[in-house]
Amino acid sequence: MKVLTAHQMKEIDRLTSERFLISPEILMERAGLSVVLALQSELKDLSKKSFLVLCGHGNNGGDGLVVARILHQYTDEVVTVVVGDKTKMSSETLANFKRLKAIGGIIKFLNEDLSLDELVQMVKNYDVVIDALLGIGIKGSVQGILAQVIDVVNLYARYVVSVDLPSGLDTDTGKVLGKAIKADLTVTFGLPKLCHILFPGRELTGILKVADIGIPKILLNADEIKRNIVTKDLVLSSLPKRIKDSHKGSYGKVLVIAGSKNYPGAAVLTSIAAYRVGSGYVQLVTCKPADEIALVREPSLIVRGFEQEFFTPSCLPTVFEVAKNSKVVVLGPGLTQSDQTREFVLQLLKELDLPMIIDADGLNNIAENLDVLFQRKGPTLLTPHFGEFARLVKLPIEAVKYNYSLVEEFSKKYGVITLLKGATTIISNGESTYFNLMGNTSLAKAGSGDVLAGMIGGLAAQGLDLLSAAFCGAYLHGLAAEMYNLKEGTMLTSELLDLIPKAMEEVCKVG
Numbered sequence: 001m002k003v004l005t006a007h008q009m010k011e012i013d014r015l016t017s018e019r020f021l022i023s024p025e026i027l028m029e030r031a032g033l034s035v036v037l038a039l040q041s042e043l044k045d046l047s048k049k050s051f052l053v054l055c056g057h058g059n060n061g062g063d064g065l066v067v068a069r070i071l072h073q074y075t076d077e078v079v080t081v082v083v084g085d086k087t088k089m090s091s092e093t094l095a096n097f098k099r100l101k102a103i104g105g106i107i108k109f110l111n112e113d114l115s116l117d118e119l120v121q122m123v124k125n126y127d128v129v130i131d132a133l134l135g136i137g138i139k140g141s142v143q144g145i146l147a148q149v150i151d152v153v154n155l156y157a158r159y160v161v162s163v164d165l166p167s168g169l170d171t172d173t174g175k176v177l178g179k180a181i182k183a184d185l186t187v188t189f190g191l192p193k194l195c196h197i198l199f200p201g202r203e204l205t206g207i208l209k210v211a212d213i214g215i216p217k218i219l220l221n222a223d224e225i226k227r228n229i230v231t232k233d234l235v236l237s238s239l240p241k242r243i244k245d246s247h248k249g250s251y252g253k254v255l256v257i258a259g260s261k262n263y264p265g266a267a268v269l270t271s272i273a274a275y276r277v278g279s280g281y282v283q284l285v286t287c288k289p290a291d292e293i294a295l296v297r298e299p300s301l302i303v304r305g306f307e308q309e310f311f312t313p314s315c316l317p318t319v320f321e322v323a324k325n326s327k328v329v330v331l332g333p334g335l336t337q338s339d340q341t342r343e344f345v346l347q348l349l350k351e352l353d354l355p356m357i358i359d360a361d362g363l364n365n366i367a368e369n370l371d372v373l374f375q376r377k378g379p380t381l382l383t384p385h386f387g388e389f390a391r392l393v394k395l396p397i398e399a400v401k402y403n404y405s406l407v408e409e410f411s412k413k414y415g416v417i418t419l420l421k422g423a424t425t426i427i428s429n430g431e432s433t434y435f436n437l438m439g440n441t442s443l444a445k446a447g448s449g450d451v452l453a454g455m456i457g458g459l460a461a462q463g464l465d466l467l468s469a470a471f472c473g474a475y476l477h478g479l480a481a482e483m484y485n486l487k488e489g490t491m492l493t494s495e496l497l498d499l500i501p502k503a504m505e506e507v508c509k510v511g
């Protein structure tokens, strides 16, 4: 499913009107109706509820005025409060103001007909607050009376439904512009916007419903919209097929270069994860004691263990030899950092032309030598978490969190694919970007990233390009964590490995 910026949405609105002759007034009517229908499906009998509709003077407020009018069909318990200036209303918002008045709807202007204290009482007393204060037209920080109203709603409302997006969110980043509504339900139009899927916006959105308001499909499916949410259907259509007449070589050989004396477990988790997604042959090159631990845990691994504590350039000839019959390399988990390991990693990146997934200390070891990426002869995927990405781009962590533009720019500049791990994971090759929303806090645990890197390697070995392997891997990794049926957070990373088959089965289920 595609996901939009404010600018893209406005452009779609414009084309809907100009090219397809569907006026903003028609869209506004359908937007308002879709919110009421969503309310009905959540709350069932609307005649038994009371509604306080808060409207700004923009078109988001216009949607709110439609909602109020349609709610009057169900109950008299509807009051509309405008937080704004009637003279600034667009023609379609003003038309809906008049329609609501005409059917006898009660409309009050804050600070004229109603004080803030009186509004506090109403927010406390009404069952549902409709937030139609600000939508995609927000500019700058929310201050003054509007900020106070948002505080009141967040403090006292029982159930909040946001129209299009929680008021106060930056549509393109999901950041709070001073103050933002915390919604229980958000009904958006046409397609999701980035603020619905990026934190903190994702949390403030509550349940998200995407309503069809009659925007022509051709506009919503346009190839120029390059940002997508990873869905089950996308993963299913991308996964490798299993063929009856096949052998272990049919499913690709993965070479995992991972582990050190201090971090043997990372090598084991990465290697087993590559098998779990269906790869036919996984070779692990590591340092002692990871080789023995790996074989005890999973005898089907093909393991080569160096006698030393960590990788050094002296390991290169052996690694090149093993790499000869591999299809993809996963480099990095548990390597540790040292001058010699850095030299080993840099040489490997320059000389090995296989598709390569670089994770963890693989990334830390190249942070001061990013130009090495220009010398890569094969496709490259980097899988940093926020801290690692901050190190790569030399910015504070706060500046890189959920910063998809930065992920896109970085990927384009270095000719790589980047997967930025987080509660929403961002994957981009600089042209197309994918957002994975699956997963939960069980994944906030040592070793979870190692499993992801191994899964992506295992999928790439079966023929997926690195971008598809990355978004499929991220989705399945998140889904596997969601399938743990004991208390969230208590899962061991080794148990995550055992849930991968369940996740793959779930994706392949019809319906």
Ligand SMILES: NC(=O)C1=CN([C@@H]2O[C@H](COP(=O)(O)OP(=O)(O)OC[C@H]3O[C@@H](n4cnc5c(N)ncnc54)[C@H](O)[C@@H]3O)[C@@H](O)[C@H]2O)[C@@H](O)CC1
Pocket: 013, 014, 023, 024, 027, 028, 029, 031, 056, 057, 058, 059, 060, 061, 062, 063, 088, 133, 134, 135, 136, 137, 138, 139, 140, 141, 142, 143, 146, 163, 164, 165, 189
């Ligand atoms: N254009 C269209 O065809 C459609 C638009 N729709 C609705 O229209 C919304 C967009 O409408 P608008 O572009 O009028 O914008 P908004 O209604 O989101 O808000 C813009 C208004 O809010 C004020 N404002 C902006 N930033 C503010 C701030 N920080 N503090 C205080 N006031 C601020 C401005 O004075 C402006 O008048 C969408 O979110 C959606 O709800 C829907 O009706 C569907 C169709």
Ligand SMILES: [K+]
Pocket: 060, 131, 132, 133, 134, 135, 162, 163, 164, 165, 166, 167
């Ligand atoms: K809103």
